[in-house]
Amino acid sequence: MLRDRATSAAEALTRRWVRRTMIARRQSPGRPKRVLILGAGGHGRVVLDILLQTGRHEVVGFLDNNADIHGRRIDGIPVLGCIDDLTPLAEEHEVEGVLIAIGDNGARRGLARRIDSAEIELINAVHPAAAMARNATLGRNVVIAAGVVVCAHCQIGDSVILNTGCIVDYQTMIGEGTHICPGVRIAGRVKVEPGVFVGIGATIIPKITLGCESIVGAGSVVIEDVPALGTVVGVPARRIKLAAATEDIAAMLLPARA
Numbered sequence: 001m002l003r004d005r006a007t008s009a010a011e012a013l014t015r016r017w018v019r020r021t022m023i024a025r026r027q028s029p030g031r032p033k034r035v036l037i038l039g040a041g042g043h044g045r046v047v048l049d050i051l052l053q054t055g056r057h058e059v060v061g062f063l064d065n066n067a068d069i070h071g072r073r074i075d076g077i078p079v080l081g082c083i084d085d086l087t088p089l090a091e092e093h094e095v096e097g098v099l100i101a102i103g104d105n106g107a108r109r110g111l112a113r114r115i116d117s118a119e120i121e122l123i124n125a126v127h128p129a130a131a132m133a134r135n136a137t138l139g140r141n142v143v144i145a146a147g148v149v150v151c152a153h154c155q156i157g158d159s160v161i162l163n164t165g166c167i168v169d170y171q172t173m174i175g176e177g178t179h180i181c182p183g184v185r186i187a188g189r190v191k192v193e194p195g196v197f198v199g200i201g202a203t204i205i206p207k208i209t210l211g212c213e214s215i216v217g218a219g220s221v222v223i224e225d226v227p228a229l230g231t232v233v234g235v236p237a238r239r240i241k242l243a244a245a246t247e248d249i250a251a252m253l254l255p256a257r258a
């Protein structure tokens with residue numbers, strides 16, 4: 001009986017010590033945040049590299065819905081389980097933030113909105129070799145790869161990927177859930193609406209609007225506005241797929257943030 005009481009007192013003391021240590025660790029200034037990367041594909045590896053280079057985050061693991069890679073390590077970081085199990089795994093590993101490294105624009109944007117409402121912090125990954133204007137603004141869950149240049153007064157929305165070496169010139173707006181591929185050059189005052197995909201090496205001249213969920217083919221030069229859901233290719237870029245009817249576009253759009 002006495003021994004039982006002594007054991008439980010020791011256990012309580014240990015638990016208290018662990019709790020105090022955890023709180024102290026959380027409060028120590030400059031300590032890297034513990035984060036998870038959602039998506040362990042090629043883009044996930046790029047994101048891991050960026051986070052390791054910045055040194056501001058401690059990457060605890062990847063989550064990926066491909067069960068075949070659970071338990072494996074990618075560049076030394078374990079794949080801990082399914083994205084669907086984010087909440088319990090985040091609790092178990094004392095995670096403070098996540099970044100969604102999924103290439104598909106719609107999937108990335110939808111998941112980001114679900115996580116946002118679950119109140120887990122969505123972090124950004126900005127490569128130290130990216131050149132960002134002081135007054136450019138960034139949303140959340142943004143990935144900015146090596147060699148990217150973002151000029152003055154640009155606005156970069158949530159869940160945007162600015163991929164390796166792309167250039168976004170002054171006063172350009174990049175909408176939520178867009179992917180700007182490597183080597184793309186976007187001139188000043190361009191409006192890129194949500195969900196757009198701009199293929200590798202494309203060029204967009206000034207003041208163009210790329211409509212919601214439109215696609216610009218690799219290497220294309222866009223000299224006129226692209227309608228929502230349209231696909232354009234070539235130099236100069238020509239439409240190869242007609243935009244869907246307005247009601248189809250409305251159905252594809254995610255509800256606006258409350």
Ligand SMILES: CC(C)(COP(=O)(O)OP(=O)(O)OC[C@H]1O[C@@H](n2cnc3c(N)ncnc32)[C@H](O)[C@@H]1OP(=O)(O)O)[C@@H](O)C(=O)NCCC(=O)NCCS
Nearest residue numbers: 181182198199200215216217218219220231232233234240
């Ligand atoms: C634009 C794109 C999405 C179109 O794909 P798709 O819908 O499968 O189109 P198709 O391959 O059926 O091509 C349709 C026509 O457009 C032409 N076309 C396709 N992409 C083109 C491009 N980038 N430039 C010029 N013409 C192109 C095709 O030659 C074909 O012409 P045709 O009808 O005269 O034969 C794709 O070709 C593309 O450029 N993807 C970009 C990929 C990329 O940048 N990835 C980087 C990831 S980081």
